[in-house]
Amino acid sequence: MSTSSHRRSLAALLAATLFSLGVCAADAAEDAVVIPPPAIDEEASSATETAIFAGGCFWGVQGVFQHVKGVESAVSGYAGGDAKTAQYETVSTGSTGHAESVQVKFDPKQVSYGKLLQIFFSVAHNPTQLNFQGPDQGTQYRSAVFVADPQQRKVAESYISQLDKAHVFPQPIVTKVSETTGFYPAEAYHQDFLTLNPTYPYIVYNDMPKIENLKSLFPADYRGKPVLVLKAKG
Numbered sequence: 001m002s003t004s005s006h007r008r009s010l011a012a013l014l015a016a017t018l019f020s021l022g023v024c025a026a027d028a029a030e031d032a033v034v035i036p037p038p039a040i041d042e043e044a045s046s047a048t049e050t051a052i053f054a055g056g057c058f059w060g061v062q063g064v065f066q067h068v069k070g071v072e073s074a075v076s077g078y079a080g081g082d083a084k085t086a087q088y089e090t091v092s093t094g095s096t097g098h099a100e101s102v103q104v105k106f107d108p109k110q111v112s113y114g115k116l117l118q119i120f121f122s123v124a125h126n127p128t129q130l131n132f133q134g135p136d137q138g139t140q141y142r143s144a145v146f147v148a149d150p151q152q153r154k155v156a157e158s159y160i161s162q163l164d165k166a167h168v169f170p171q172p173i174v175t176k177v178s179e180t181t182g183f184y185p186a187e188a189y190h191q192d193f194l195t196l197n198p199t200y201p202y203i204v205y206n207d208m209p210k211i212e213n214l215k216s217l218f219p220a221d222y223r224g225k226p227v228l229v230l231k232a233k234g
Contacts, residue, residue, distance in 0.1 A: 032123040032213035035168045038159040041114030042151055048072060049108050051116055052079050052146035052183055054099035055125025056133025060207030061102045063194030064124045064214055066226035070110030075103045075229055076193070077185040079146050086184035094138035101146065103183045111221060113152060117145070117159050119221065121173075123213040127160075128171040134206055143175040146183070153177060191229040 042049075055061045058076035065074035078086040081098035085091065091098045104116060121127050127143045147153040156177045164173055185191075194203050194211075215222045 032210070032217055033121075033168060034217060035118060035122050035163060036166065037118050038114035038155060039162055040155055040158040041112050042108065042155055044108045044112065046109065048105055049113065050148055051104045051106065051113060051152065052101050052148075052180055053104065053116075053120050053124070054079065054101040054142060054144040054146070055120060055127070056100070056129075056141045056143075057136050057202075057206070058100040058102050058186065058190065059193040059203065060210050061100075061120075061124050062192075063203075063207055063226070064119065064210050065102060065104050065116070066192075066195070066228065067211055067214055067223055068106075068111060068116070068119060068218075069221050069223045070107045071104055071116075071227055072107060073103075073105045073227060073229065075185050076190045077101055077103055077183050079103075079180065079183045080144065080178065083182060083184055088187055088190070091140050092138075094140050096140070098140055098184075099142050099144050100140055100186075101144070101183065103185075114155055114159065115221065117156060119214065119218060120145075121159075121163065121175075123210050123217060127173045127175045128169050130174045143173075145175060145177050146180040147177060148180050153179075192226075195226055195228060 053061060062074050062076045065071050078091050078098040079101040081096040085096040086098060090096055091100070106116065125133055125143060129143065131137065131139050131142045133141050145156045147156055160173050160175060163169065194207055197203055198208065
């Protein structure tokens, strides 16, 4: 078992223990943070756009974006490293440069890039944790935004600066903004993991609260039926 898989198994065991003690997932998972929308955003276009976000285990990040209106697909995968090392067991060593990431294709007429960033920083992960998220540790779990063009970079960097100046988080944001050098879809068993395994303890403990927070904090952007990878491919 890889170190990454071992940590997730330990997280699942912890969740089961908490359930037996009567501690619910909402009490154990990190709370979402209410943050303002970006002051600078992209202008809406008619073409489908692509954004890539890394915020810890891709199961939960994918699940969040699959429930956002205007998202046409959200695929778990790897970004930041080379194609030859884009396999789960290799990425889990933390030595490849890859981060577990989610590639989001979206309709900018329905949801803007800035709105996706707001959801990412608010409910999808904690952007103040350096090289870890919850029980998962290593550079493969870092917080990162991989930008497709100068406009995305401008919006992302401006928003991080805006949030830091407003002190909406107790610590500075550590999210790194980088150019997209490639995205490599993860193995099939990682895709749609949250939807297919809603009672898996790791998901219940770490990720289902994110979906509830999305629904609560972004009701106008939430959709109950997620857009799944298999459906997107079909």
